[in-house]
Every structure is written in C-alpha cells, then in structure tokens.
Amino acid sequence: MSIVRPGASEADRFTVGSHTFNSRLLVGTGKYRDFEQTRLAIEASGAEIVTVAIRRTNIGQNADEPNLLDYLPPDKYTILPNTAGCHTAKDAVRTCRLARELLDGWNLVKLEVLSEHKTLYPDVVETLNAAEVLVRDGFEVMVYTSDDPIVARQLEAIGCKAVMPLGAPIGSGLGLQNPYNIAMILEELTVPVLVDAGVGTASEAAVAMELGCDGVLMNTAIALAEDPIMMARAMRLAVESGRLAYLAGRMPRRAHASASSPMDNLVGRRPG
Amino acid sequence: MSIVRPGASEADRFTVGSHTFNSRLLVGTGKYRDFEQTRLAIEASGAEIVTVAIRRTNIGQNADEPNLLDYLPPDKYTILPNTAGCHTAKDAVRTCRLARELLDGWNLVKLEVLSEHKTLYPDVVETLNAAEVLVRDGFEVMVYTSDDPIVARQLEAIGCKAVMPLGAPIGSGLGLQNPYNIAMILEELTVPVLVDAGVGTASEAAVAMELGCDGVLMNTAIALAEDPIMMARAMRLAVESGRLAYLAGRMPRRAHASASSPMDNLVGRRPG
Amino acid sequence: MSIVRPGASEADRFTVGSHTFNSRLLVGTGKYRDFEQTRLAIEASGAEIVTVAIRRTNIGQNADEPNLLDYLPPDKYTILPNTAGCHTAKDAVRTCRLARELLDGWNLVKLEVLSEHKTLYPDVVETLNAAEVLVRDGFEVMVYTSDDPIVARQLEAIGCKAVMPLGAPIGSGLGLQNPYNIAMILEELTVPVLVDAGVGTASEAAVAMELGCDGVLMNTAIALAEDPIMMARAMRLAVESGRLAYLAGRMPRRAHASASSPMDNLVGRRPG
C-alpha cells in the first residue's frame, strides 16, 4: 500500500467498479425526522452515494404520500439499495433484483446479510454465498462484513467491488473497535475498503480515513445527532480532513519531546 | 458547561481577552524548511494567530537576511510571541516585555516556562509565578501548562486569558494522553481552554475540539508532515469538524446495535 | 450471564465437555529453548492442559531422541493436540484422528484451521466445516476462532465444547484488540469461552479473565519472555487474580473522585 499523492490541481477521486465519485462520505437515509431533514442533512454532508432500503409498499396507502426518491432524485444522487433486513443469501439476492428493477437497471448494491443477533453483525457464511450469486448475476457489490481480514479477502476474490468492514455495531456509535483488523484488511485488498457502521462522531470518521480507508458509510451518527444538519457538515469535513492527513503523511511519533522553538540565541545567556 | 449553538447565519467566534477570532486553529512557525513554506502552510491552515519565538539577532549578520515577520505581516496575522527557552519566571517576564516592545505594544503573549527535562513539560510553580507578574504588568496571558486541573484553575484565578494544557509532550505527536484531565479542566474554567502540544494528526485535533476545547495550538504536526501544506489543510478541516461535532451534539453511545433501516415491511414475510 | 460466586471453601472449577480442571491457564509447548525449559515453565504456570502439535516423525532420526511427552507425561497433564498447520477442514479432521490414535483414544482436541495469511487468522468457513465433522465423529472440540460473535454462536450450535476467540494475532503479544467482541461472545454462549492467542503480558491475561472468560490459552508470551519460568508464574497469578476480580465484582466506576478518608472531624476546624 503505497500512497500516491494527487497533485495540487488534481482531484482525489474515488472509484467503485465502473463508477467514480468525489465524495468519500456515503450516508444512509434512515432514522431522520422527515424527508426534508433527510434532504438537508444529505446536502450538508456532500455525499454523492446514499443508501436506501427496499420494502413493501403499503397497500391502500395514500397514493399521494411523498416518496424518498422525490427528495433524493436518482439523477442527482447515486442511490445504493441495501439488503437490510435479509438474514439469508436467498433473501438478499431477491432484494437486489427488486432494487435493480426499481432503479431501472442500476446494478450497484450494498449487500448486507445480518445475523439475527443483537449485534446486527453480518452472517459471514451467508454473506459469502450471496456475494457469489450476485457477482455472477452482474451486480457490482459493495459488501458489509465483519472486520475479519480473511473473510474480506474472500469477498474480494469472489469479485466484490468494495469491501465494507464494520467499525462497531450498527447504530452503536462506539467508534472503531479494532483498528488493527481494519489496517490488516487495507494492507492486502486492492478494491476500495470503507468503514461501514460504528462511527459516532467526527474524529472517528477521520480516524478511519487516516488508516487509509477509501471512504466511510454512516447513518445514525448524523441522523441521531442533536443537530443532524450541523453534524452532516462536521462529518463531511472530518472525512476530508482524515483523507488529507492520510495523503499528507503524518509526522513520526516520538517517545520524547522535541522543541518547536530553537534553543539557541536565548536572551541573557552567555554564548556557550 | 452548556453548549450554546450559534444560529445558522451566526459566526462561531472565539474570544481571548479583548481579541476575537474566527479560526480556532493556532499554529507555530518553527521547524519549517524555509519562510516560504511557513507562509504557505499557515495560509492553508486558515490560522489567524501564529506563535513566534523571541531570540537575539545575530550581530554582524547579513542585514538583508529575510525576516519571519516579512512573511507573516502583523497586520494580517495576530503574532503571539512565546517564551520558549525560558526556564524561570524572571526570564519569561523579560522575554514578554521585549516582545511587547518588538510588536509595538501588543500585549497578548504565550507564557511557557519549561523545566529542563526531556519531557519539555512546564514547571508549574515557575509558570504560576510568571503569570502573576505578567498579569499585573498588563499582559493578556495565554498560558501553556500541564493538564493538572488544579493548576489550570489557579492560572485562571490569577487572571490568565486562556489556559492551554498540553495533550502530550511538545513535538511528540502522541495525541491526547489524558482526555479525562482535559475534560476536568473544561468542566470548570470559564476562560478559553486550548490544547497546546501533542497533536500528531488530524483526528487528534478533532478529538480535542469534541471534548469542548476552544481551540488547538500546534506546530510540529504540520511542519514535520511529509507534505506540510496539505497537512495544514487537513488540520484546518479537522478543527472545524471537531468544533461542529461538539456543537451539533453527538448521538448517544449504545452498548448494542440499532438498525438503521426499518425492520418491518420486509419482502417475502407473512405479516406478523 | 450472572455470576455465581463459589463459597470460601469451594473450589472454582472449570469444566470442558466431560473434563474438569482447577487451572484456567492453558499453555502451549512451542518456542521453548528445550524440553527441560518447557517442563519447568509449564510446571511454574500451574497449567493442567497443555497443547501439542502433531507432526511427521523424522524417518531415520536417532531413535533415542527425547520426546516431548516424556517431559509432559499424559498421566500428569491433559494433552490437547492442535491442528496447527492445517488450512483445510479435511487436513484438520485427519490430524485430529491421528492425534486420537496417538493419545490412546483421548478425544479432546483443539481445532484450528488457519488461513494462509500473515495474520494467521482462522478461516472461519473451513473451521465451521471441520467442527461439524469432528463433533459427529465424537470429538470434544475446543475451537480457535476469530472474535466474530456470530461465528462463535454457530460453533457452539454445532456442538463445540469450548469456543476460543483470538485476542490478537498468534505470537503478536499485542493484547486483546477487541474486548467488545469478547464481551458479546460471553453474553450469549453457555460453553466455556477462552481467549486463545494475543496475550503478551500478565495484565492482559487478567483483563481477559475480568471480562468473564473461563480461561486463557497462551504460548509465546511465556516461551519468549526473557525469563520464561518467571513469566509462567506471573501468568498463573494473573489468571487467578483476574478470575477472582471477576468473581469478587469490581467497584463501580465513577466519573469523579470520592474520598477514601472521612471528611468530618478534621483537626482545627470549627464544628460546622
């Protein structure tokens, strides 16, 4: 993993499969007060990719009910349908196919096959199975997974376009629990690696980027902040600052101090 | 410490004594390759306050030698002279008086009385003594100190205008070693509290701001980054993101997960 | 997980499958200078269960070459053969069968199916497959796995008798990288949970026990200490102290101080 620093005039772009983006912050659309708050927060976040869930329409509901995609038009945002709620490979594949139809053939999906467990951790066996089917079926798969570097490597080998290990349980806001494993994943994968889930505040998003991640995906940290729109701005800046710090190359850590001001020519000393 | 969130249109200003600033990132001017790099990095950092050291002129030196203040004109930047290199209250006071004369009566100074010890930690007893004299002498004192909340309180009681506990040894880049103590200081002081020294990378600056600090002062983290100018931008964004995250009010931490996508209306389920 | 504190006179035993032990420290036998050092260190550790690897005998070797099991007689120690070196379920099963024959029908084994990766992390898919076969084949399986709580639960469901998540990579001595995941595993499993791999020094073994683990398995931390025999004693005491602290129930953490000495009846005060 060697850092190629973009020139001053060059953009630092981020590519997933056949798609290229400027923003490295991906955001979810759940848990907001209403669609208007969703729209404003996402605008403030600068995100280009937004995740959505696929659910049954309410039969018999008011036909004029507003629709999320009216607030986040697919011609402005890259809509990334997820498979949240699926606990088996079969359900996840089925959901992706519905999503592709819904989005007029758009084939970039976020695969997540969660265990039925309070951690909402992925079931990695089912995730691997689903990834195989989806890749064969022509999807460009961004896959939510545990921070197990071996599983991450297997998902890349299957053909996933981005691997997205969790930082901490979804919605917990606990911050990266195991930066070591994230670093191990980054050391070896060549597809983009994004931390998905677990970030609670801005500095934690910066930490993920400083490790060398290609991006961060979050939802709750913005949606459940006291002021979601202000937090969205904070996260936008945090991801940018972490990315820049990674590219800029941090100073070496030193076990002892090193003066910032020169220690010679001090007033009142006899010259040594 | 209750957070007053500025309105959307209001600026989030930062006041030290009789001076008010927009940027909460303060930067040192040591350790750069040359004055031009200093100038560019400081410009990229967005800092308004820059620290300088006071040293003997080289007698007999080339009279045309460039001067730091030509690159950082006092009408554009707030020059904050420090007392680096002073190990006694007496030397620190003397240096501040020279600095005031040098800067045409400008009375905002950074007091630091370091022990002669590899940690470059302050000698808090001498620091307290120097602060007393300087405050009586009309200086507006921003004081570098340890993270001892009791000493911090004593420095505020003496009349210092800002208290600046260290995060880690000067030039170490180890990051905040004791956020608990910084939080204790913040809980009680009413003058601005800035972390001075110890930050190594962007996320650590954000952490300091998220704790509620009013600002961060740094030098080595920018000057000794592989690309100082890019790191200066990273730090600018990090301080802003940490400040915004603090003001926005982070989501509560949860011991367990909480789904971002609704768990009802799943495809293929019998309605419960 | 509710703590049942054994009475003062009662022993705090530890049961795996059909076997019961007094010591909760399990040790490996690799990396020692010689068999005599192995023997002395293991004696000092107080361990009752010692792991061994199964390898081809050297054909044509000196027939009088000393044998590990002469130093660690199976009538004194519980010999736990591992499947180190196996990268597939098939090889692991084969190794366990050889081990059972070698140890006269002893069916307690340590299953580990490592990926061919510098982390030496387990391949969880192959591990799950091997566990299924071994349980059906009558083995009592203690299984080395990642700290993924979902996989841990699946291994318990398959019928493993103990689940042994890694604390950090084998031989790294980095300490528990993700106590959160270990705690999640402990919250739910009913079979014993042991931290296997990653402990580097005594306090880290104590941390694992304080989380509620049933035991700790280690090798390098003892064998590669400067003084392995002294470190073995340290580890024995560390595991005991961590276990006792867990059972004793630690004091609540407090965000602020609380005096240990009463604050009334002070000398020289007017009674309030």
Added chain:
Amino acid sequence: MSIVRPGASEADRFTVGSHTFNSRLLVGTGKYRDFEQTRLAIEASGAEIVTVAIRRTNIGQNADEPNLLDYLPPDKYTILPNTAGCHTAKDAVRTCRLARELLDGWNLVKLEVLSEHKTLYPDVVETLNAAEVLVRDGFEVMVYTSDDPIVARQLEAIGCKAVMPLGAPIGSGLGLQNPYNIAMILEELTVPVLVDAGVGTASEAAVAMELGCDGVLMNTAIALAEDPIMMARAMRLAVESGRLAYLAGRMPRRAHASASSPMDNLVGRRPG
C-alpha cells in the same frame, strides 16, 4: 532504569527510607462495612503497610468503642498515617506531628494536600511546601502527587522517600489515565514510585507494576468491591503477577503473527 532480576531464592524486597517490606501492595482502611471486614480484607491482601486517617476523637463517646488499631495492631502492620482532609501545608504538617506522637515516634507518613475540588487532585504547590517542612522535621515522607514528572522530580529533590502519583481520581476506579506520565516519572526517579489512587480492578494494578512501579496503594477498589475479601486476594495476586511480569521481561510486541507450532513436517505434504 535497568532491571535487576532477583535470583530464584532471593526475595524481591521493597525499601522505603529506612524500612523494608515484602509486599508491594499498600492498602487503605476507609469505606469498609466494619472493623472486622477491614481486618479480614487486609489480611487477605497480604499488605504490610496500611494507611489510616487522623481525626478528632468524639468527645463523650462510648469509652469502650472499638478502635481501628485494635484490629490492625502496629506491631503487626506498618501504620502509615495520611493527611487526608488537609488543604494547606500548615494543616498537613500539624497532622503529621500529631500522628507521630500518636504512633510513639513513628516517622513514616503519607503526605497528601488535596485541593478543594471535585477531582480530589493534590494542590502541588502546597504539597511541595509541606514536603519541605516535613523533611526538615525528620519525617520520612511518602507523598501523593499528580502525575506531573516535573513535580515528582522536585519532590524527590526535596527528600521525599517515595513519590506516589495518582493513576486516576481517588475513589474513581477509572484505571491509569496516563501511563505515559507514570513511565516518565519512573525513567528518572530513584526513590520508589507507587501508583496511589485510581485502580479499579486487578488488571489495572498489574499494569502499574508492569510499567515498573515499586508498588500500588489502593483503598476503594477493595473496600467497595462486592466481595472485598475476595477482591483483596485478587489484588495481592495482581500486584505479584505484575511485578513478576516486569522482572521476567515481556515478549516483544510484533505487528504481525508468528506461529507457535512449527510449520514443517506437516501431515500429507510432499516434502518441499
């Protein structure tokens, strides 16, 4: 700081001023349910030095009221009177003189001059002042202080016999908040350094010892455990294990894994 490892038969003694001890765990006597529990817990802890506070007798109280020193006879324990409750150098000195009279000329004291602040952190200026007076007055001073290495060095220079930096606020049980500073203190002082306050559970006591501390002083972690007597045993073992681990010399940390079992002679492989 070079480690001299005692021979197997040699005791690893601990000397403060003119006194030598076997146990490196020092315990307070506050916050217990009653004197009998105090006695049992201290017995289980193996401590030889126990701290007591000096307070006014209740005038008119029942003359037959039991006395702490009946439970902890000075011919069995080294009674270490503290100056808890004193906020000025003057009060602390006065308390030490009363204690010396009370204990028939015993001159080993624990100096603590706390600020009137919720952290119960020491007022280091008053502490330095009191230490000067007490040392001149012939006391052997063990001094509670902040973790500021400069102040620690000044206290040693004054002539204190042991320097006891806090790990975290008294009674908080938060564990060592700044191991870096404790390590800095250890790098330079030659008198014994003990962590005093902040330990909450066994592993944290072991951590302090592994850093190289000469001992640990605690009270609340034992007295307010759910089972104080069991926790006292845990702490005894933790201090011993941490000390042994320090002396034994831990394995080097490695960024990557290193197999414990040899990787050759594997079953079923063609010899390479």
Added chain:
Amino acid sequence: MKTVDISVNGEACSMPADASVADLLAELKLAGRRIAVELNENIVPKSSYAQTRLATGDQLEIVHAIGGG
C-alpha cells in the same frame, strides 16, 4: 363475474379474471410510481406490466425505496 385470488405483499386480494399487473397497479393507485414488482419470486419488468396476466394463487411483491442505512 369471475375473479382471481392472489396475494399482494402477504395480504389476500382479488382481481377480475383477466387482470394484468398493470391493472393491479392502477387499482392500487401505484401506476407510475417508483416501484418494482415480483411475481412468484420472479421480477416483472416494467415493460411487461400490461401483458402479464394474474392467476389465482399468484404471490406478488410490490416494493419501493425507503430510508435506510
């Protein structure tokens, strides 16, 4: 009049005998909205709504995008 009994999103429902998916969507006031339709676990492309006839026992799923993370 003859009808077909189908299930839509898990709920029983009946439609005229020769109704198409397009008819169903019109009935449900979902015509023209951003949805996707699955019939007996196979996707029904938008272009086939009109010619896809419903039969008794058909299981339909009609989905849309909602907020999710």
Added chain:
Amino acid sequence: MKTVDISVNGEACSMPADASVADLLAELKLAGRRIAVELNENIVPKSSYAQTRLATGDQLEIVHAIGGG
C-alpha cells in the same frame, strides 16, 4: 470552685482550675487510649500529660486513628 474554660476539639468545656491534661483525659475517659494531644497547636508528649496544666483559653485537639485511604 474556680474553673478554667477551654476548648476541646472545637467544643467549649470547663475543668477545675489546676487540672492537667491527664485530668482532662481521665474526665473524658480517654486515659490509656491510643490518642495524641495538641495544646495551642503544640504537641503534648504523653510523658507530659500529668505536669501540663490547663489555662483558660487553651485550645486542645485530641485525635486518634480512623479508617482512611
């Protein structure tokens, strides 16, 4: 009978005119207990209890050891 008015541990108290510290301790039933005595901020050694007379205005502190950390 003449008395002296003194303060013991911050509380007013009176004793016969020629009472000693030893008398006071006896009166308070503290004789022989593990205590230390301070008279007007100076330590009174145990050996001087009998010959140390009390005078009006004297401030005494009598202390013992209690549980503390």
Added chain:
Amino acid sequence: MKTVDISVNGEACSMPADASVADLLAELKLAGRRIAVELNENIVPKSSYAQTRLATGDQLEIVHAIGGG
C-alpha cells in the same frame, strides 16, 4: 527377494514383500514409541500393526507430538 515400494511421510521407501506395519516400525526403530500411523488416509490402530500388510503404492504417515501452541 520381492519388495513393496511405499511412501512414508512423503519419502519413497521399500520393504520386503510381506512386511507389516509392525515390521516397518521396527525397521524405523519406532516400535514402542508414542506415534500414530495412517495408511492411505485411514488410521491404523496400534492393535492392528502386526496384521496390517503393506502393498506397493501405500502411503503411510507416521506422526508424533511436538511442541506447539
């Protein structure tokens, strides 16, 4: 004399035509040692060493316990 060509721990080896596993172990001076034997991926129990004949092409694995973690 007729022989059988076998592989032991991956190395080629030949034995007399009617040799048993017990004969092989004796030849290798491994008789009585703590080992286990696998013949063509099947365990050979200790009790069967004598009656288990070797045939050309047999793959044997002979293992013992060594230090490991």
Added chain:
Amino acid sequence: MKTVDISVNGEACSMPADASVADLLAELKLAGRRIAVELNENIVPKSSYAQTRLATGDQLEIVHAIGGG
C-alpha cells in the same frame, strides 16, 4: 578617541564615547528593522533610541522574532 566598552547579545563590543543606542543599531545595520532592545534588563523604547547614551559596562540585548511553536 575615547570609547565605551559594552556587551551586545553577550559579545564584547566597543563604540565611540558618546554613542547612543541609535548609533549602535546603525553600526550593526539594524536600524529600521523589527527588533527590540534591552539595556541592563530594562526595555529601551524605540522612541528613546536616539537619546539613550551608552556607557562602559552596559549590557544590551537586541532581539527579533523567529520561527517558534
């Protein structure tokens, strides 16, 4: 010609007998630069450079701002 022997920034130096601080700064080519001057530990204000005479034994410090943290 008579001179005064002074110390400037710790180094010995001599100037004509009635030289002022301003003369010294001119001599050192520091006139007009951003500096500050201390004479025997007292600040010499810029406005007093011309009228402040030097005397033998005077200790002067002339400082400027440099990069520092």
